[in-house]
Structure formats: C-alpha cells, structure tokens
Amino acid sequence: MTSTQRPVRITDVAALAGVSPGTVSKALNNTGSLKDSTRERIRAAADKLGFVPDPDARWLASRRSYTVGLLSVDAAGRFSIPVMLGAENALAAGEMSALLATSRYDAVREAYYLKTFTNRRVDGIIVTGRTIDPRPPVAVDIPVVYAFAPSQDPDDASVIPDDADGTTKIIEHLLSRGRTRIAHVGGRPHKHASEVRAGTAAAVLAEHDLELVTPPLHGDWSEEWGRRAVDQLLQQLGSAPGRDDLGVDAIMCGSDQLARGVTDRLRELSIAVPEQIAVTGFDNWDVMALSSRPPLTTIDLRLSDLGRRAAEMLLDAIAGNPHHGVEYTPMELVVRSST
Amino acid sequence: MTSTQRPVRITDVAALAGVSPGTVSKALNNTGSLKDSTRERIRAAADKLGFVPDPDARWLASRRSYTVGLLSVDAAGRFSIPVMLGAENALAAGEMSALLATSRYDAVREAYYLKTFTNRRVDGIIVTGRTIDPRPPVAVDIPVVYAFAPSQDPDDASVIPDDADGTTKIIEHLLSRGRTRIAHVGGRPHKHASEVRAGTAAAVLAEHDLELVTPPLHGDWSEEWGRRAVDQLLQQLGSAPGRDDLGVDAIMCGSDQLARGVTDRLRELSIAVPEQIAVTGFDNWDVMALSSRPPLTTIDLRLSDLGRRAAEMLLDAIAGNPHHGVEYTPMELVVRSST
Numbered sequence: 001m002t003s004t005q006r007p008v009r010i011t012d013v014a015a016l017a018g019v020s021p022g023t024v025s026k027a028l029n030n031t032g033s034l035k036d037s038t039r040e041r042i043r044a045a046a047d048k049l050g051f052v053p054d055p056d057a058r059w060l061a062s063r064r065s066y067t068v069g070l071l072s073v074d075a076a077g078r079f080s081i082p083v084m085l086g087a088e089n090a091l092a093a094g095e096m097s098a099l100l101a102t103s104r105y106d107a108v109r110e111a112y113y114l115k116t117f118t119n120r121r122v123d124g125i126i127v128t129g130r131t132i133d134p135r136p137p138v139a140v141d142i143p144v145v146y147a148f149a150p151s152q153d154p155d156d157a158s159v160i161p162d163d164a165d166g167t168t169k170i171i172e173h174l175l176s177r178g179r180t181r182i183a184h185v186g187g188r189p190h191k192h193a194s195e196v197r198a199g200t201a202a203a204v205l206a207e208h209d210l211e212l213v214t215p216p217l218h219g220d221w222s223e224e225w226g227r228r229a230v231d232q233l234l235q236q237l238g239s240a241p242g243r244d245d246l247g248v249d250a251i252m253c254g255s256d257q258l259a260r261g262v263t264d265r266l267r268e269l270s271i272a273v274p275e276q277i278a279v280t281g282f283d284n285w286d287v288m289a290l291s292s293r294p295p296l297t298t299i300d301l302r303l304s305d306l307g308r309r310a311a312e313m314l315l316d317a318i319a320g321n322p323h324h325g326v327e328y329t330p331m332e333l334v335v336r337s338s339t
Numbered sequence: 340m341t342s343t344q345r346p347v348r349i350t351d352v353a354a355l356a357g358v359s360p361g362t363v364s365k366a367l368n369n370t371g372s373l374k375d376s377t378r379e380r381i382r383a384a385a386d387k388l389g390f391v392p393d394p395d396a397r398w399l400a401s402r403r404s405y406t407v408g409l410l411s412v413d414a415a416g417r418f419s420i421p422v423m424l425g426a427e428n429a430l431a432a433g434e435m436s437a438l439l440a441t442s443r444y445d446a447v448r449e450a451y452y453l454k455t456f457t458n459r460r461v462d463g464i465i466v467t468g469r470t471i472d473p474r475p476p477v478a479v480d481i482p483v484v485y486a487f488a489p490s491q492d493p494d495d496a497s498v499i500p501d502d503a504d505g506t507t508k509i510i511e512h513l514l515s516r517g518r519t520r521i522a523h524v525g526g527r528p529h530k531h532a533s534e535v536r537a538g539t540a541a542a543v544l545a546e547h548d549l550e551l552v553t554p555p556l557h558g559d560w561s562e563e564w565g566r567r568a569v570d571q572l573l574q575q576l577g578s579a580p581g582r583d584d585l586g587v588d589a590i591m592c593g594s595d596q597l598a599r600g601v602t603d604r605l606r607e608l609s610i611a612v613p614e615q616i617a618v619t620g621f622d623n624w625d626v627m628a629l630s631s632r633p634p635l636t637t638i639d640l641r642l643s644d645l646g647r648r649a650a651e652m653l654l655d656a657i658a659g660n661p662h663h664g665v666e667y668t669p670m671e672l673v674v675r676s677s678t
Contacts, residue, residue, distance in 0.1 A: 036372045067459075070439065081420050085441050092440070092452070097459060100409065100439040101431070102424050113431070120436060223630045257626070287596070287626065291562045 008051040017045040068314060069099045069117035069125040071110070071138075073149075078285070079303060080128040083147050086307025087126050094315060096123070114140055124314045126307075127151075132160050133192045143317035147310035148303070150326050157323040159310050163193050166299040166331035167200035170252055170280050173297065177339055179250035179278055181213050185229040185262060186254035189218035197254055197282070213237065213248050226253065226261020230269070241269040249277060250339075256281035256288035256298055263292050263338065278339040284332075294337040302332055347390040356384040407653060408438045408456035408464040410449070410477070412488075417624070418642060419467040422486050425646025426465050433654060435462070453479055463653045465646075466490075471499050472531050482656035486649035487642070489665050496662040498649050502532050505638040505670035506539035509591055509619050512636065516678055518589035518617055520552050524568040524601060525593035528557035536593055536621070552576065552587050565592065565600020569608070580608040588616060589678075595620035595627035595637055602631050602677065617678040623671075633676040641671055 014021045019042060027034055027042035045051075068091055072080040088098040099122060103110040117125055117140070124142055129135055129149020137151045138144055144151075150158030174182055184201050186194045198216040205211055214236045219225035230251075234240060237247035253259035259281035266273050273279050273294055281289055281298035289296040306329045313323045353360045358381060366373055366381035384390075407430055411419040427437040438461060442449035456464055456479070463481055468474055468488020476490045477483055483490075489497030513521055523540050525533045537555040544550055553575045558564035569590075573579060576586035592598035598620035605612050612618050612633055620628055620637035628635040645668045652662045 033375045033378075034372060039372070067438075084439070088439050088441060092455070095455075097455060098439045099406075100423070100427050100437045102427060116431070116434075116436060257630075291596075 008049045010051070012049055013042065013046045013051045016049065017042045064123050064318075065121040066095060067097045067099055067120060067122045068311075069101060069113070069120075069122040070128070071113055071117075071125055072100075072102050072128045073105055073110070073135075074102070074128070074130040079130060079148055079301075082303035083128045083307040083310070084126075086304030087147065087311040088307075089304070090308040090311035091315075094311075096315070110138070114138055118142070123318045126310050126314055128307075131191060131193065132163070143314055143322060145310045145314045145317065145323070147306060154326075155324050157313050157317065158326045159306055159313060160326060160328060161301045161303070161306055162328035162330055163196040164200045165328065166282065166301070166333075167197045167252075168204050169331065169333040170282070170297075170299055171201055171204040173333055173335065173339065174250045174252065174278060174280065175208060177250075177274075177278060179339075180210055181248050182210075182250045182252055183213050183233050183248045184216040184252050184254070185226060185233070185258055186216050186218045187221040187225075187258060194218060194254060201252060221255055221257055223257050223261035223264070226258040227265040228261075229258070230262055230265040241271055246271065246276060250279070251277055252280050254282055256283045256285045256292070256296055259296050259298070259338070260288050260292045263294070263296070267293060274337070274339050280339060284334050289334075289336070292338065297336050297339040298334050300332040300334050302329060305329055347388045349390070351388055352381065352385045352390050355388065356381045403462050403657075404460040405434060406436045406438055406459060406461045407650075408440060408452070408459075408461040409467070410452055410456075410464055411439075411441050411467045412444055412449070412474075413441070413467070413469040418469060418487055418640075421642035422467045422646040422649070423465075425643035426486065426650040427646075428643070429647040429650035430654075433650075435654070449477070453477055457481070462657045465649050465653055467646075470530065470532065471502070482653055482661060484649045484653045484656065484662075486645060493665075494663050496652050496656065497665045498645055498652060499665060499667060500640045500642070500645055501667035501669055502535040503539045504667065505621065505640070505672075506536045506591075507543050508670065508672040509621070509636075509638055510540055510543040512672055512674065512678065513589045513591065513617060513619065514547060516589075516613075516617060518678075519549055520587050521549075521589045521591055522552050522572050522587045523555040523591050523593070524565060524572070524597055525555050525557045526560040526564075526597060533557060533593060540591060560594055560596055562596050562600035562603070565597040566604040567600075568597070569601055569604040580610055585610065585615060589619070590616060591619050593621055595622045595624045595631070595635055598635050598637070598677070599627050599631045602633070602635070606632060613676070613678050619678060623673050628673075628675070631677065636675045636678040637673050639671040639673050641668060644668055 010021045010024050014024045024042050027039045070084050072084060074080045091098050101113040103113055125144045126147055127138060128147045134152045135149045137153045137156055146158040148160060150160050184198055186198055188194060202212060217229050217232060239247040251262055253262055259279050263273050263279050271277055281296040284298045284300035289298050309329055349360045349363050353363045363381050366378045409423050411423055413419045430437050440452035442452055464483045465486055466477060467486045473491045474488045476492045476495055485497040487499060489499050523537055525537055541551060556568050556571060578586040590601055592601055598618050602612055602618050610616055620635040623637045623639035628637050648668055
C-alpha cells in the first residue's frame with residue numbers, strides 16, 4: 001500500500017469475502033467459532049487487499065514481529081551507545097521497534113539474550129562491540145548485522161568506521177597547513193584501529209615523499225601516556241623545549257584523550273600549539289576535544305550514521321536482500337584551533 | 340510454579356480437559372476450528388495448572404507482553420544511559436525484555452514512541468531524563484516510573500539520586516580530614532542539583548558551627564569555569580598564590596569537570612593539592628576523575644543502582660502494587676588522592 005492509496009478498511013475485506021465486518025475481525029483475531037473454510041476465505045481476501053488491522057494482527061499474518069534486537073557487549077558504551085541510538089532512530093522511522101540487551105562481555109549472558117530474541121521472534125539482530133577488532137559470529141538463523149565490531153566470518157554483513165579514511169583526512173589536513181615533519185602518538189599497539197591508523201599515516205606521507213619523523217609511539221589510551229609521549233618524542237629526536245628547531249611540527253594522536261595529554265604537556269614545556277607544533281586528536285569526544293587548550297582538530301567517527309547504516313543493511317536482509325562482507329562508513333574532519 | 344515442581348506439560352492440560360494434546364494446542368494458539376465452549380474449557384484447565392507453552396502463548400493468555408518500554412529524552416546519555424542499562428539488567432533477570440526509545444527532547448517524537456509502546460502492549464514504561472529537574476508526566480494508562488528526572492505530579496512514582504546524601508558525605512569527609520575553611524564551586528545556578536548541593540553543604544557545615552568561606556560560586560559545568568573560579572575565589576578572599584595562609588583549605592566542586600578545571604588552575608598557580616587545598620568532584624566520571632592531577636575524591640551517583648530500583652518499582656506496579664512519590668537512592672564516596 002503506497003501513501004497515495006486510500007487505506008484498506010475492514011469493510012472492504014468483508015465485502016470481498018461476503019461476510020460481516022464482525023466476522024472478519026473474528027477470523028483475523030482468531031476469536032469466536034468459525035469454520036476453517038470461512039476463516040481461510042477471509043484471510044485470502046485480507047491478503048489480496050493488503051489489509052493491516054493492527055500491529056499484533058499484522059504479526060499474526062506475516063509471522064514478522066516488526067522488532068529488531070540490539071545486542072551490545074558493552075555496559076559503558078562510549079562507542080556502542082551512539083551506534084545503537086543511530087540504529088534505533090533509523091528503525092523507528094521504519095516502524096520497527098528495538099529490543100535492548102547488554103551482554104557485558106559475558107558469553108553466557110550473550111547466549112541468554114540471543115535465546116530471548118529468538119523467543120520474541122525478532123526479525124533480525126544488530127550486534128555492536130567496544131572495539132573494531134573482529135568478533136566471533138553469533139549462531140542464529142535470522143538476519144544479523146555487525147556494527148563497529150565486524151564478524152570474523154567474511155560472509156557475514158559488517159559495517160565499521162573507515163579508519164583509513166579518517167587518517168587520510170587528518171594527514172592531508174596537516175600537509176595543507178604546511179606541516180611536513182609529523183609524528184604519531186598512538187594508543188595500544190596490535191589493536192586493529194592502531195595498526196590501520198599508523199599504517200595509513202605512513203602510506204599517505206609516502207605519496208608525498210615524506211615519512212613520520214620517528215616510528216609510531218605506542219602506549220595505552222590515557223592522557224598520562226600522551227603527556228609522557230611528548231618527552232619520549234623530543235628525546236628520540238635529540239630535541240628539547242626552547243630550541244628554534246624542535247625537529248617536529250605536528251603530532252597526530254590516535255585519540256582525543258592522547259591529544260589532550262600531548263597539548264597539556266606541550267603547554268607545560270612552553271611549546272606553542274599550533275604555532276610550533278600542531279596537534280590532532282581522533283574521535284571528536286566533545287569533553288576532551290573542547291576542553292583541551294587549544295580545542296582540538298580531530299576526526300568524528302560518525303557513529304550515529306554507522307548505526308543508521310547497520311539498520312538499513314538489516315532491513316535489506318529482512319526483506320530478502322542480505323549484504324555480505326565489511327562495509328566502511330566515512331569519517332569527518334573537524335577543524336579547531338590546535339592546527 | 341516453583342523450580343522444585345515438574346513443569347506442567349501439554350498432556351497434563353489435555354488429560355484435565357478431556358481432549359487431545361493437538362486440540363489443546365489449537366485452543367491456546369487460536370488456530371483451527373473449535374467450539375467456544377471447548378476452547379473455554381481448555382483455557383480453564385491450562386490456567387488451573389499454570390501451563391505456559393511459550394512466550395507468545397503466555398502473552399495471549401495473560402494479555403501481558405513481558406516487555407517494558409525505556410524512554411530516554413537524551414541521545415548523548417551520559418546520565419540516562421547508565422540508568423537504562425541498570426534497568427535493562429534488572430528487567431532481564433525477571434525475564435522481561437526492554438524496548439528502547441530515544442525522544443531527543445522532541446515532544447512529537449515522545450508522543451510517537453508512547454503510542455508505539457502502547458501498540459506493542461508494553462506492561463509499563465521507565466522514563467529517564469538528562470537532569471534531575473522535574474519533567475511533565477506522560478499520558479498513558481499503564482504503570483510508569485520516572486528515573487533520574489522525577490515527574491512533576493507528586494502522585495507518580497519517581498526515583499532520583501540523593502544529592503543531599505552525596506553532599507553530606509563529601510563535607511563530612513573534608514571535615515574528617517581536618518578541613519574547616521571550605522569553598523564551593525558549582526555549575527549552573529537555579530538547577531535543582533545545584534541548589535540541593537549548595538544548600539546541603541551550608542547546612543552540614545552549620546551543624547559544626549562552620550560556614551562556607553564565601554557564598555557559593557556558580558557558573559556553568561565546564562572545566563574553563565572551574566579554572567576561572569579559582570582566581571575569583573582567591574580574589575574574593577583577598578588572597579593570592581604564594582601566601583602561607585590562602586584563606587581556604589578545601590574546594591568542594593559540583594562536578595568532576597569543574598574539579599578538574601580547579602586542580603589544573605591550582606597546579607598552574609603552584610598551589611599544592613591536597614596539601615594546601617583539598618579538592619573534591621561529583622559524579623565519579625572516570626575520564627575526568629582519574630585523569631585529574633591528582634586523581635579526584637568524588638561522589639559516585641550509583642546510576643546503575645538507580646536504574647535497577649526503577650525496574651523493581653515498575654515490576655511492583657505491574658504486579659498491582661504501585662509506588663507513589665519520590666524515592667531517593669544513596670550515593671557513594673570514592674576517596675582518591677585529591678583529599
């Protein structure tokens with residue numbers, strides 16, 4: 001039924017089936033005592049006309065629940081919550097409701113929730129994660145889309161933020177600002193995001209016949225590591241605060257938290273940001289990016305868009321057109337005064 | 340049915356009703372063609388034995404959906420998300436599922452979601468908010484509990500964090516550390532939380548024949564205001580960095596963000612924390628409280644407990660025992676090195 005057509009009414013179904021509207025109601029709601037043949041005839045008439053009396057009857061007719069399960073592993077959820085809310089928003093626009101479940105990294109709890117989703121006959125499931133490291137697939141026989149954390153099974157449908165895109169945008173922004181001696185301070189090594197960001201930074205610089213001024217400096221995701229990394233960087237460069245030539249004119253950080261630690265330490269060393277060293281963050285986490293002195297140029301992960309895309313992919317799969325493999329969503333450069 | 344009893348089987352119902360198991364299935368699932376009297380007899384037998392074939396049939400029998408709606412106004416959700424996850428966790432333990440909806444401060448969207456919840460026959464609704472300022476009640480005829488943001492209707496059931504309890508714990512902690520010259524740096528004035536915290540601080544001090552060293556300093560909730568407030572405080576006290584007697588030995592801040600700004604500024608002024616001035620936060624927001632130098636003594640709002648309590652109150656209401664009025668949940672003192 002398109003929006004330009006008059007809605008099909010119960011009286012239309014009654015007229016086509018040759019019964020009263022009350023009998024139509026009984027047949028579609030499975031109440032009262034009717035012959036099987038009468039019930040079948042009324043159902044056929046309702047199907048032919050596309051009659052949808054209410055969500056429950058709609059479910060009875062289609063065996064669809066118009067409900068989707070949102071499974072998050074993460075109770076804190078700085079990354080998964082925006083994804084889930086973006087997905088929920090897109091689902092609601094399609095008149096689908098979202099069941100919430102948080103497994104808290106507990107496999108038993110995850111299995112329990114998957115069973116609950118199945119019992120409730122959800123039409124599909126969106127699984128979110130805390131990092132973009134691939135995760136084991138869930139074992140259900142309904143459509144699933146993995147958002148943020150991709151499935152280890154390449155045949156599954158996954159959507160993750162495009163770290164290579166974000167890193168390229170940051171490096172090209174620094175180059176456009178005339179910076180050519182760029183260092184990289186990252187978080188934990190051997191994480192997928194860390195490897196993509198460090199690798200992409202080197203690759204984009206190589207296209208311009210440049211390279212990072214030192215190998216990437218990896219630690220953890222804390223401000224404290226950002227502060228220490230500044231001293232480590234200057235030491236590796238044989239440099240020191242107060243010199244005219246510091247040996248570095250930009251520091252690309254792997255998160256806003258790291259960048260905040262870096263700007264704090266540069267401030268303590270009386271090294272001017274961005275005049276002497278430009279600093280960039282990653283995540284556009286407002287509390288870090290805006291409170292930094294100066295506020296940070298950074299990359300917004302567009303997690304709400306990612307959640308919306310996951311919902312679209314799930315709706316496609318529910319409609320019989322599943323996606324396969326990993327899809328990447330673009331990131332957005334946000335320019336502030338740290339560059 | 341308790342866990343020590345054998346589960347009731349469909350054959351038990353069939354035996355009691357004097358029909359075949361297949362007829363029981365037809366009757367309870369509203370399929371096939373049966374006389375009304377037969378259907379009634381089978382339903383009565385199933386009810387008497389407490390037979391629960393599956394969640395859908397259970398719903399058909401009880402007219403309950405075993406689903407609760409979680410309505411959040413807030414898409415960012417630093418406060419509402421922990422409340423909702425605490426509620427979801429408690430509901431899942433009771434085999435209730437949680438439908439998620441985020442109205443994003445939009446009254447039209449809120450009305451749409453309430454209608455969706457009603458169409459889906461949720462058993463009740465938990466409404467969360469972004470601040471503890473009272474909000475208008477929602478117009479539905481099923482049980483509702485307001486979590487974090489209370490209802491303006493005193494007859495409704497609301498549960499909010501006990502700011503007076505948290506403030507009392509902070510002031511008594513500072514007194515136990517020998518601090519008697521306490522200042523208060525708050526966020527936005529005329530907010531319910533700001534008024535309760537400032538008022539409680541003064542009242543607890545009065546019990547010890549003390550008062551705040553200046554009237555409460557209010558601004559906004561930013562680090563930047565926290566930094567400026569330090570200078571404003573010293574000026575009002577006719578004090579200055581470097582003096583032996585600063586005129587203040589503790590600053591109780593209205594949030595961790597404010598406290599972080601305060602410690603940053605004290606550090607810049609070479610005033611030692613906590614030796615010269617102890618500093619306390621509020622919220623126990625890890626990224627602020629742990630990254631502060633030194634890490635902050637603060638108050639944890641226990642929002643997950645609050646969500647759990649809201650779920651319990653809602654389950655009581657669904658079971659026919661509604662709560663009325665505002666219930667307060669206690670806060671927890673978290674001691675770190677800033678005091």
